[in-house]
């Protein structure tokens with residue numbers, strides 16, 4: 366096994382009764398990258414992650430994590446990984462510091478507790494009981510617990526669910542920090558934006574199957590979708606002169622709101638110039654680049670729910 | 672070893688932070704002792720073979736604590752840990768499942784023992800409790816009884832689908848025993864036929880064994896109780912090893 370490959374999954378299969386949760390999924394995760402699995406609810410992300418963590422037994426396929434089988438060498442493996450589960454809990458009356466103290470005792474070399482509390486913004490809550498924490502605070506505690514053993518590989522299943530936007534951005538920085546220390550991150554999310562901004566490589570999964578796997582930039586570039594210029598115009602709008610512009614492919618007037626589709630970034634300059642030279646009064650102009658959401662739509666033919 | 676120590680310490684704190692569990696294990700039996708002690712006193716009577724009401728109640732109430740820790744306390748705690756996903760989270764660490772089980776056994780065992788010590792202390796201070804046995808025998812009988820009921824608790828937690836059903840099942844088993852096993856109502860009060868029937872209740876054997884060793888009866892007079900409780904322990908451990916589920 367290549368030293369640079371941390372996780373190797375080959376034809377992973379998992380069924381629950383008549384539901385095929387994971388269907389012939391294969392991928393590799395390289396050392397030092399943030400690898401994301403993104404897809405809608407029920408796509409099979411958690412199932413895949415938990416097979417890798419050794420919490421579920423696959424029905425078929427082969428998994429290697431650090432060259433070990435999560436199902437057979439679970440004990441040795443769990444010393445080297447950190448896990449944040451999508452659903453789990455602690456005892457209601459367990460205090461934050463006690464949770465870290467307890468989990469630290471499971472590993473040979475736990476990290477410094479107070480520093481970790483600080484890093485997760487939980488210092489003020491160190492004496493609070495788990496049951497009294499808000500959803501986002503619980504989430505931060507679980508992430509702290511996932512890092513308590515200074516793991517080489519961290520699994521984060523829906524890490525920013527329940528966090529406010531500010532905490533979400535802080536969490537992204539934190540995850541980048543983990544990678545910058547040379548560790549590997551496997552995360553799942555159903556936020557396309559999160560996958561796009563955070564992950565080095567993304568596997569898009571839908572209905573148990575991987576439909577695309579690459580860096581977010583390559584996935585978007587390969588889509589070669591239009592850039593869009595969106596603006597609100599006052600008075601009557603005539604699409605004709607805009608359609609004459611070399612890079613414009615489509616114009617969608619929709620009452621006052623207009624969307625112009627075009628091939629390159631040049632289209633923005635062209636559209637603004639045209640608006641000004643024709644004396645239009647316009648406002649709220651912005652551009653929309655194609656994103657992972659568009660990639661998902663193009664590949665699956667349906668929208669991500671929620 | 673460090674994780675077992677930490678886990679036990681944490682479980683101990685959690686036990687003491689849980690008012691219901693601490694109340695039923697540590698204070699409720701004391702209350703009952705004081706109420707009935709104030710009614711019946713502890714004068715020796717031929718009805719109890721020359722002992723007083725408090726003298727027979729202390730080992731009997733100990734059986735009650737053993738029963739409630741095993742059938743309700745441990746059962747509810749373990750099924751709750753499973754249902755709420757606490758076991759799932761622990762499973763994602765290198766912790767051995769036996770550590771979790773051991774910590775819970777140790778804490779429930781120690782708390783049950785503490786409940787018994789409270790009874791002995793108050794019985795001695797307030798009612799001049801009499802003791803004619805060998806302390807080591809009492810400790811041995813207590814340990815066997817407590818462990819076999821904790822094993823039963825693990826079986827209940829293992830076979831019930833939810834924490835709710837575990838709790839109901841634990842209570843359905845516990846309450847009849849509370850009144851029929853001699854733990855609260857002395858066995859002597861029951862009609863002779865009934866005294867035979869209640870031998871099917873495991874707690875009756877705890878009461879008979881503890882009351883026996885308390886007044887210095889020899890182990891050979893109690894081989895039935897020892898046999899029943901040992902069998903319960905062995906079978907209980909075997910079944911719970913098979914039925915243990917993380918989620």
Ligand SMILES: Nc1ncnc2c1ncn2[C@@H]1O[C@H](COP(=O)(O)OP(=O)(O)OP(=O)(O)O)[C@@H](O)[C@H]1O
Nearest residue numbers: 381384386405406407408409410411412413451555
């Ligand atoms: N324990 C289980 N028993 C039965 N079916 C399950 C179980 N866990 C998951 N499933 C089913 O397997 C499929 C995949 O579920 P999974 O939790 O892996 O999805 P997910 O991608 O993590 O979704 P989400 O974004 O909602 O977390 C779903 O159809 C789900 O209903």
Ligand SMILES: [Mg+2]
Nearest residue numbers: 410411412451
């Ligand atoms: Mg999930």
